[in-house]
Amino acid sequence: MSSLPSLREPSVPAVRVLRIVLVCVSALLLVLAFVSRLSLFGVRPDAMLLVTVLIALAEGSEAGTVAGYVCGLSIDLFLDTPLGLSALTYCLVGYAVGQARDRILPAFDHLPIAMVALSSAVGEALLLVFSRTLGNTSVLGPVHVAKVVAVVVLWNLLLLRPARWLVHRGLGGVRGG
Amino acid sequence: MALPSQTPRSRFVLVLLVLTSLTIIFLTARDSSLASSARGLARDALGPVRTAGAKVSSPFGDFFGGITRYRKVKRENADLRRQLAVAEGKAAQAADAVRERAELLRLSGFPNPDAIPGVDARVLGGALSNLEYTIEINRGTSDGVKVDMPVVNGAGLVGRIKAASGHRATVLLITDPGSSVGVRLSTSGDVGLAQGQGPGRALPVRGIELSTKVSKGEVLVTSGLQGSVFPSGIPVGRVRSLASPRTGEVQRRLTMEPVADLAQLTFVKVLVWSGETGGS
Numbered sequence: 439m440s441s442l443p444s445l446r447e448p449s450v451p452a453v454r455v456l457r458i459v460l461v462c463v464s465a466l467l468l469v470l471a472f473v474s475r476l477s478l479f480g481v482r483p484d485a486m487l488l489v490t491v492l493i494a495l496a497e498g499s500e501a502g503t504v505a506g507y508v509c510g511l512s513i514d515l516f517l518d519t520p521l522g523l524s525a526l527t528y529c530l531v532g533y534a535v536g537q538a539r540d541r542i543l544p545a546f547d548h549l550p551i552a553m554v555a556l557s558s559a560v561g562e563a564l565l566l567v568f569s570r571t572l573g574n575t576s577v578l579g580p581v582h583v584a585k586v587v588a589v590v591v592l593w594n595l596l597l598l599r600p601a602r603w604l605v606h607r608g609l610g611g612v613r614g615g
Numbered sequence: 616m617a618l619p620s621q622t623p624r625s626r627f628v629l630v631l632l633v634l635t636s637l638t639i640i641f642l643t644a645r646d647s648s649l650a651s652s653a654r655g656l657a658r659d660a661l662g663p664v665r666t667a668g669a670k671v672s673s674p675f676g677d678f679f680g681g682i683t684r685y686r687k688v689k690r691e692n693a694d695l696r697r698q699l700a701v702a703e704g705k706a707a708q709a710a711d712a713v714r715e716r717a718e719l720l721r722l723s724g725f726p727n728p729d730a731i732p733g734v735d736a737r738v739l740g741g742a743l744s745n746l747e748y749t750i751e752i753n754r755g756t757s758d759g760v761k762v763d764m765p766v767v768n769g770a771g772l773v774g775r776i777k778a779a780s781g782h783r784a785t786v787l788l789i790t791d792p793g794s795s796v797g798v799r800l801s802t803s804g805d806v807g808l809a810q811g812q813g814p815g816r817a818l819p820v821r822g823i824e825l826s827t828k829v830s831k832g833e834v835l836v837t838s839g840l841q842g843s844v845f846p847s848g849i850p851v852g853r854v855r856s857l858a859s860p861r862t863g864e865v866q867r868r869l870t871m872e873p874v875a876d877l878a879q880l881t882f883v884k885v886l887v888w889s890g891e892t893g894g895s
C-alpha cells in the first residue's frame with residue numbers, strides 16, 4: 439500500500455474476482471478458527487471488515503464492493519442477525535474506500551493506515567446502527583456503540599500486518615499497491 | 616482531480632450488490648426458515664474448522680493467560696482453597712436439606728434443576744461479530760438440543776439456546792442486552808427481572824420491592840415463574856451493588872454479577888428442559 443494506486447484502471451477481470459473470493463474465504467476460515475477467540479473488553483475484531491478495506495485499498499472500488507459483499511455474506515451465515523446485513527454494510531464500505539483511494543490517497547503518503555482506522559470505525563458504526571434499526575436489542579445506546587467502535591479500530595490496527603500479508607499473497611501481487 | 620474510468624461500472628456493481636443484499640434481508644425476514652437452513656448448512660459444514668481452532672488455541676490461551684494473570688490466578692487459588700474448606704463443611708450440613716428440598720419439589724410438582732437431564736458440550740468460541748454476545752457449542756439438534764433450552768456450567772446459569780443446527784448450537788449469554796432472566800432472591804424469595812448489559816457489566820435487577828431486605832453478595836436464582844424458559848432454582852448471580860432509594864421510588868435499585876465466569880467458558884451443559892412442558 440506504500441506506492442500510489444493508478445487512477446485509470448481496467449474493470450476487475452474474472453480471475454481477479456476469483457482470487458478476491460478465495461482471499462475472503464481464507465479470511466473467514468481464520469476468523470472461525472482463531473480470530474473469533476480474541477476479545478478485549480468483550481469486543482472482538484472485525485477481521486472481515488478489515489480484509490474488505492484492504493482489498494478496496496489495493497484494488498479499487500469495484501473489487502472493494504465485491505470483496506465487501508462476499509466477506510459480509512459469508513460472515514452473515516454464522517450470525518443470528520438478519521442475513522445480508524453485513525453484506526450490505528461491507529459492500530458500501532468497500533465501495534467508499536475504493537473511491538477514497540482513487541480520489542484522496544494519491545495526495546497523502548501515510549493515509550492508508552488512517553484510512554483503515556477511519557473505515558473500520560465507520561463500517562462498524564454503520565453495522566451496529568443498521569442492526570439496531572432492524573430490531574437487534576443487543577446493541578445498546580451511543581456509549582455502547584462508541585466503545586465497540588473504538589476497540590474494533592484498535593483490534594483492526596493490531597491485525598493490519600497479518601491481514602495485509604494475507605491480502606497481498608492471496609491477490610498474487612496488488613495492482614497499484 | 617481526475618475521476619477513475621471505472622466509476623460508472625463500479626457504481627453499477629455497487630447498486631446491484633446493494634439490491635441483492637436488501638432482497639436477501641427482506642426475503643429472509645419474511646421467511647426465516649430460508650436463513651435458518653442456509654446457516655445450519657454453513658455451520659455444520661465449517662464446524663470442524665471451529666473445533667480444530669478451539670483445540671489448537673486452547674493450550675496457548677491457557678499458557679498466556681497463566682503468565683499474564685499469574686498473580687491473580689495465585690490469589691484466586693488461595694481463595695478457592697479457603698472457600699473449598701468452608702464449602703466441604705457446609706455441604707455435609709446441607710445434604711439433608713437438599714434431600715428435603717428434592718422431596719418437596721417432587722410433591723409440589725416443581726422441577727428440580729439438579730435432576731434435569733443434560734447434554735454436555737464443548738465451547739467452540741464466541742460470536743463472530745459485536746452484534747450479539749453468544750458462544751457456539753459442539754452439540755445440536757441431533758443431540759437433542761432445542762431452541763430456548765437453558766445452558767449452565769458448574770457455577771450456575773450461562774444462557775439459553777438461541778439457534779441450533781444439526782451438530783452446532785448458539786447460546787445467548789445472560790449478559791447479552793437482549794437477554795432477560797426472571798430471578799428470585801435466595802433469602803426473601805422476592806422476584807425480579809435481570810437484564811443483560813453486555814460483557815463485563817453488572818446486570819440491573821428490576822421489580823424488587825423497596826421493603827425487601829437485600830444484602831451484598833446474596834445469591835439470586837432463577838425464579839421459574841410460569842412462562843419462564845428456565846427452571847426454578849438455578850444460581851444466576853450475586854448482588855453486587857445496592858443503591859440508596861430515592862424519594863418516590865417503590866423498587867430497590869440493585870445490580871448482580873453472574874456466578875458463572877462467562878469469559879472463561881470451556882464446557883457447559885444444556886438442560887433438556889422446555890419451559891412449556893417442564894420436561895424434554
